Amino acid sequence: MGKPTGFIEYERELPADRSPLERIKDWGEFHLHFHSEAESQRQGARCMECGIPFCQTGKILPGGASGCPVNNLIPEWNDMIYRGLWREAYERLRMTNNFPEFTGRVCPAPCEGACTLGLNENPVTIKLNEVSIIDKAFAEGWVQVEPPTERTGKKVAVVGSGPAGLACADQLNKVGHEVTVYERADRIGGLLMYGIPNMKLDKTEVVQRRVDLMAAEGIQFVTGVQIGKDISAAELRKNFDAVVLCAGATQARDLPVPGRELKGVHFAMEFLTANTKSLLDSKHADGNYISAKDKHVIVIGGGDTGTDCVGTSLRHGCKSVTQLEIMPRAPDQRAPSNPWPEWPLIFRVDYGQEEAAALFGADPRHYLVSTKKFVGDAEGKVQEIHTIGVQWEKTADGRMNLVEIPGSERVLPAQLILLAMGFTGPEKALIESSQVATDPRGNVQAAYGQYATSVPGIFAAGDMRRGQSLVVWAINEGRQAARECDRFLMGETTLP
Structure with a gap:
């Protein structure tokens, strides 16, 4: 530990983002870096x-993920930042x-939620330190490009x-297998390419x-091919x-209310995917996207995807944007439970809400609201x-029941609903x-840590196995599935 009193001497600091009213004019990343390495070193010293x-444990607790799912060696590289050993x-x-x-760039940083310093102070800027190192x-x-020195002759x-998929392919390629990645979209990256907007994660840079880099190391990428349709499993x-x-x-949750069939009601991913594709293809010149320009936009859902819809609508030039959540507002501080x-x-203001408040004067979120019809x-x-x-009431058997509040009906203008x-x-x-077996939730059945499906030689990892989750958990599972696939192919494995 290079600075025993660092957490006492230095406050948590983050570089300022680009101002909301400036950044909604373009699609560039809005996070900035510190001006000097000394500022980063102070944060490492904390x-x-x-x-x-606990920051690097990567456990699932009742309240969600705790610590880093890929078990990053966080204290070690924080100390190295402090020492200037980049x-x-x-x-x-x-x-x-x-x-x-x-x-x-896109992880919510469960590592910071588990930081010991966070017990009674602001936690270490682990996410910032990580991106500072790699950038x-x-x-x-x-x-550098580092292709394997030998090939095993096995094809995956x-x-x-x-x-x-990318993490799995990267690991399998490192141990010498010939890896081919199939993607049904026209670009590689899955949700990294089309599910997350460019202002959060730049697609080109x-x-x-x-x-x-991965292609230069020998991984074959095949786009525009859907397995199960264009090629059978x-x-x-x-x-x-x-x-x-x-x-x-990728099966989106629908909202079966009257008027769902109306034009202008879309799944969020239809909106986000088309927007990014058009941006990359032509900088929106081709018009092949769902535009929010001059429209009253309603976003139903309060997660990251909803926030991305808010930020994208603002950049289109929407007339207004309102975000509806059926859950109550989170508390400002941790609850005892x-x-x-x-x-x-806890309550957070993400980039989209910050931008909407700067432009329209108020946070766009409305809580405890249920949709009746379009x-x-x-x-x-x-x-x-x-x-x-609506309000949530506990029933006699302990379940939470949604109850409508008489007289709280509202009608809002909406030319685009996401x-x-x-x-x-x-x-x-x-x-x-x-023909792989599925679990009761419809996910591919494959035990965590083993990843083998009911069909010999077929493995499964990521959201397809565990359900909707974080990018960092997907990387965790891709790495581990590669390890088990390598063991299946070779009888043993050196992968972590």
């Missing part, structure tokens, strides 16, 4: 390098995380190029940069020694949303084609 670093910090970071440039590594040229197909299994399913949980080191379920015009275009206030209520699981075509 790490206490405690005897039991190259060594990068070498430590790459031991556990294939893509710190992704997690350092400096790229800038200094330390991230990875279905899906999101964080789980960050995502494609990593994909190009049986054919894939015949042509490869093993298959790993990493296609995600949500103790450290659980992920703190109403359209004579041409079948949505014009209104009818809502009612459904961002999460995902129910993986799509069925691939599962049916591969």
Whole structure:
């Protein structure tokens, strides 16, 4: 531990983001770096390098994920930042995380929720420190193409190029297997490419940069091919020694209320995917996206996807944006039922809400609101949303029941409604084609830590196995599935 009193001497500080009213004018990333390394070193010095670093444990507790799912060696590289040993910090970071440039930008940082310093002070800026290390590594040229020195002669197909698929492919390639990644979209990256907007994760400078590195190391990427439709899973299994399913949980949760069929009501991912594709294809010149310009926009759902819809609508130039949540507002401080080191379920203002408040004068979120119906015009275009206030009441058997509040009905103008209520699981075509067993939730059945499905030689990882989750958990599962796939192919494995 380089600075025993660092957590006493230095306050938690983050570099200022670009101002909300400036950044909504473009699609560039809004997070900035510190102006000097000394500022980063002070933040590294705040790490206490405690005897039991809960930050790197990666456990699932009742309140959610606690600590880093990929078990990053956080105290070690925090100390190296403080000492100015950036190259060594990068070498430590790459031991556990294939893509710190992704997690350092989009991860909610369960590591910080489990930081020991966070018990009674502001936690260490772990997420910022991580992205600072990897961005400096790229800038200094330390991230190099490193193809395997020998090939095993074994061939593996990875279905899906999101964080789980990419992590799995990267690990399998490192030990010499010939890896082919199949992606049904026209670009590699899965939700990293099309599910997360460019202002949070730059597609060219960050995502494609990593994909190009992996391709240079020998991984084959095939786009525009849907397994289960264009190629059967049986054919894939015949042509490869093993298959790993990493296609995600992309079946969106619908809202079956009157008026759902109206024009202008879309799933959030339809909106976000089309927007990013058009941005990359033509900087929106082709018009092949769902525009929020001059429209009253309603976003139903309060998670990250809902926030991304808010931020994207603002950049289009919407007339207004309102975000509806059926759950109550989170508390400002941890509730007694949500103790450290659980992920703190507290009220936060994300980038989209900050931008909406700067532009329109108020946070766009409305809590404890349920949708009754959508109403359209004579041409079948949505014009209104009818809502009612609700409250959650505990029943005699302990369950929570949703109760409508009489007299709380509201009618809001709406020319674009975006459904961002999460995902129910993986799509069925691939599962049916591969004939793998599913669990009661419809996810592919494969035990955590083993990842083997009911069909020999087929493995599953990420959201397709565990359900909707975080990018960092997908990387965790992709790495572990690669280990078990390698063991299946070779009888033993050296992968972590």
